[in-house]
Amino acid sequence: xxKPPFDAxxxxxxxxxxxxxxxxxxxxxxxxxxxxxxxxxxGNQRRYPRETLRRVAFIRVAHRVGIPLRMVAEALAELxxxxxxxxxxxxxxxxxWRAELDVRIDRLTRLRDDLSDCIGCGCLSxxxxxxxxxxxxxxxxxxGPRRLLGERLPGESRHGPA
Ligand code: FES
Numbered sequence: 001x002x003k004p005p006f007d008a009x010x011x012x013x014x015x016x017x018x019x020x021x022x023x024x025x026x027x028x029x030x031x032x033x034x035x036x037x038x039x040x041x042x043g044n045q046r047r048y049p050r051e052t053l054r055r056v057a058f059i060r061v062a063h064r065v066g067i068p069l070r071m072v073a074e075a076l077a078e079l080x081x082x083x084x085x086x087x088x089x090x091x092x093x094x095x096x097w098r099a100e101l102d103v104r105i106d107r108l109t110r111l112r113d114d115l116s117d118c119i120g121c122g123c124l125s126x127x128x129x130x131x132x133x134x135x136x137x138x139x140x141x142x143x144g145p146r147r148l149l150g151e152r153l154p155g156e157s158r159h160g161p162a
Contacts, residue, residue, distance in 0.1 A: 010047040013038075020056040027056070035059055035073055037082065051084040058085045066104060067097050 008015075017024045030036045031046075036055055038046040055076070062072045075093050079085060085093070114130045126133040 009050055010039075011050060011052065013046045013048070016048050016052060016056065019053055020060070022056055022060060030056070030059060033069060033073055035069070035076060055084045058090065062093075062097070065097070066101060071097070071100070 011019065013024050013027055016022075017027055020027075022030075027036065031038060036048065036052050036059075038048045038052075041047055058076075059069075059072055062075075063069060076082075076085070079089060083089075111131070114134075118129060118131055121129070123129055124132045
């Protein structure tokens with residue numbers, strides 16, 4: 001029932017879900033985000049152009065490698081007249097996303113290594129735990145709220161009002 005005719009120019013949402021392997025709710029979400037588009041029939045049912053299958057495949061693959069939907073939407077919006085990504089588009093976009101993935105992999109590797117120090121500890125100390133207090137640039141100045149301690153009112157010494 002959901003299998004579209006081989007030469008169908010348009011697909012129902014059920015057919016698109018069956019062919020793409022993406023849940024109907026996810027397809028509705030993609031449409032809400034402007035990633036795919038449909039027209040409505042007289043009976044208010046969605047009909048997707050057949051090339052939406054390739055668009056959904058593009059979205060799935062990009063999302064699977066960790067590209068946020070926001071970036072996928074930006075990439076799709078750059079294509080002329082909302083065109084479905086071609087092989088050349090995918091090649092160009094995936095090359096650009098590789099740098100983004102490298103940054104994320106570096107960040108996750110650092111987090112994993114930091115987490116190794118926490119395993120079996122549980123202190124969550126702001127002094128000792130790099131995950132509890134990442135990028136602690138003021139910690140070397142001493143304990144306490146360094147920014148608040150460093151700010152003095154006019155006429156006030158470091159030890160209180162003059
Ligand atoms: S929980 Fe103790 S160092 Fe992170």
